[in-house]
Amino acid sequence: MNRRTPIALVTGFEPFGGEGVNPSQQIAQALHGETLAGHRVVGATLPTQFDAAPPALESLIARHRPALVLALGQAGGRHGISLERIAINLIDARIPDNAGVQPVDVRIVDNAPNAYFSTLPVKAMLARLRDAGVPAALSQTAGTFVCNQVFFALMHALRRRRARGGFIHVPYLPEQAAHHAGTSCMPLEAMVVAVRRCLETALTAAADAHYAAGSLD
Ligand code: PCA
Numbered sequence: 088m089n090r091r092t093p094i095a096l097v098t099g100f101e102p103f104g105g106e107g108v109n110p111s112q113q114i115a116q117a118l119h120g121e122t123l124a125g126h127r128v129v130g131a132t133l134p135t136q137f138d139a140a141p142p143a144l145e146s147l148i149a150r151h152r153p154a155l156v157l158a159l160g161q162a163g164g165r166h167g168i169s170l171e172r173i174a175i176n177l178i179d180a181r182i183p184d185n186a187g188v189q190p191v192d193v194r195i196v197d198n199a200p201n202a203y204f205s206t207l208p209v210k211a212m213l214a215r216l217r218d219a220g221v222p223a224a225l226s227q228t229a230g231t232f233v234c235n236q237v238f239f240a241l242m243h244a245l246r247r248r249r250a251r252g253g254f255i256h257v258p259y260l261p262e263q264a265a266h267h268a269g270t271s272c273m274p275l276e277a278m279v280v281a282v283r284r285c286l287e288t289a290l291t292a293a294a295d296a297h298y299a300a301g302s303l304d
Contacts, residue, residue, distance in 0.1 A: 092122075092125070092126070092127045093125065093126045093127070093153075093154040094126060094127055094128075094129050094151045094152065094153040094154060095123065095126040095127070095128050095129070095153060095154065095155045095156075095157065095286055095290060096128075096129050096131065096147055096148065096151055096153035096155070096156045096157070097114075097115045097118050097119075097128055097129070097130045097131070097156075097157050097158075097159065097282070097286070098111075098115055098130075098131050098132070098133050098144060098147070098156070098157075098158045098159060098237075099111035099112035099113065099114055099115035099116070099130070099131075099132055099133070099159045099160070100112060100132065100133050100134075100135045100140075100159075100160050100161065100233065100234070100237075101132055101133070101134055101135045101185060102135070103135035103161075103184065103185050103233070104163075104182055106161075106163075106263055108260060108262070108263065109135075109161050110161055110257050110258075110259070110260045110263075110273075110275060110278055111159035111160050111161050111257055112132045113260075113275055114159055114257065114275070114278050114279050114282050115130035115131060115132065115159060116130050116132075117130070117275070117279045118130050118279065118282065118283060118286070119131075121283070123283065123286050123287050123290060124286075124287050124290035124291045125290070126154060126155065126290055128286070129147075129151050129153070131147050133158075133237060134185060135184055135185045135233050136184045136185050136186045136188065136233070137178065137180070137184050137186075137188050137190060137233060137236060138186065138188065139186070140233055140236065140237050140240070141195075141236065141237065141240035144158070144237055144240060144241060144244070145240070145244055148244055148245075148250075152250075153250055154249075154250055154251075154290075155207075155250060155251050155252065155286075155289060155290060156241055156245065156250060156251075156252040156253075157207070157252070157253060157254075157255065157282070157285070157286060157289070158234075158237050158238060158241055158252070158253075158254045158255075159254070159255050159256075159257060159282065160229075160233075160234035160237070160254065160255075160256050160257070161256070161257060161258075161259070162230070162234070162256035162257065162258065163258070163259045163263065163267065163270065164258075164259075164267070164270050164271070165226075165256060165258050165271065166222060166224075166258065166271040167221065167222030167223050167224060167258065167271070167273070168216060168221060168222065168223040168224075168255060168256075168257060168258075168273075168278070168281050168282075168285075169223075169224060169225075169226040169255065169256035169257075170205075170207075170209040170212055170213055170223065170224070170225050170226060170253075170255055170285070171205060171209075171226050171228075171229040171238060171253065171254040171255065171256060172204060172205050172209055172225055172226065172227055173202050173203070173204060173205070173227055173228065173229070174202060174203045174204075174205075174229060174235055174238035174239035174241070174242050174254065175201065175202045175228070175229075175231070175235060175239065176194050176195050176196060176199055176200065176201050176202060176239055177192070177193070177194060177195065177231055177235075178190045178191075178192075178193045178194075178195060178231055178232070178235070178236055179191055179192055179193075179231035180231070180232055181231075181232070182232075184232075184233055195236050195239045195240065195243075196239070196240070196243050199239075199243055202239075203238075203239060203242035203243065203246070204242075205238075205242075205252070205253035205254065206242070206245070206251040206252055206253060207251055207252065207253030207285075207289045208288065208289060208292040209225055209253065210225070211288050211289075211292045212284075212285045212288045212289060212292075213225055215284050215285070215287075215288045216281055216284060216285065219280075219281075219284060221277070221280075221281045221284075222273075223281070226256065229254055229256065234254065234256065237254075238253075238254040241254070251289070253289070255282065255285060257273070257278050257282075258270075258271050258272055258273050258278075259271070259272040259273075260272060260273070260274070260275055261273075261274060
């Protein structure tokens with residue numbers, strides 16, 4: 088790969104909330120170094136900390152100048168792959184982050200819009216996952232914890248760049264779900280395959296695939 092190969096940046100998060108692992112981190116690590124649709128994947132881990140996560144993401148964007156950024160996070164209890172559509176300009180933490188910080192009702196960026204939409208073709212990605220038999224859904228909220236903060240910071244950072252960006256929440260791994268009775272889970276390898284398909288779709292789909300795919304709910 089030469090230096091001009093465009094980059095797809097994929098981020099995951101450190102474990103948080105008492106968990107020993109975070110599938111989003113493991114997926115980003117698994118995809119690191121792959122070439123997908125002519126893009127080299129750079130996988131990285133963000134701290135699950137309100138103060139540290141946005142600067143870490145911004146320095147990765149400055150360093151790699153990615154053509155596309157896909158941020159991943161764990162959403163324990165959700166069923167299947169959640170393709171997030173909307174980042175809101177609000178933090179309202181139900182639990183402390185990994186630094187013990189728990190902001191309540193705080194704007195993420197002053198003088199910024201109340202929300203940004205993902206600029207990834209979420210409906211084309213959803214169709215691709217459903218064709219492959221992967222449990223997946225569009226989600227209209229990424230929550231109000233560190234994931235939503237990073238999603239918002241990502242879309243704010245990209246607002247004047249050509250690069251596209253978005254966010255996917257993934258469920259628990261089987262070993263995590265074993266400690267949460269009745270919750271849904273997915274094996275790591277199935278999540279890696281699913282996120283790879285999403286990336287390939289996002290890197291190849293026309294920018295308007297988002298709108299052309301129709302309602303899939
Ligand atoms: N999930 C959390 C933050 C880090 C992660 O993987 C969230 O959904 O906000």
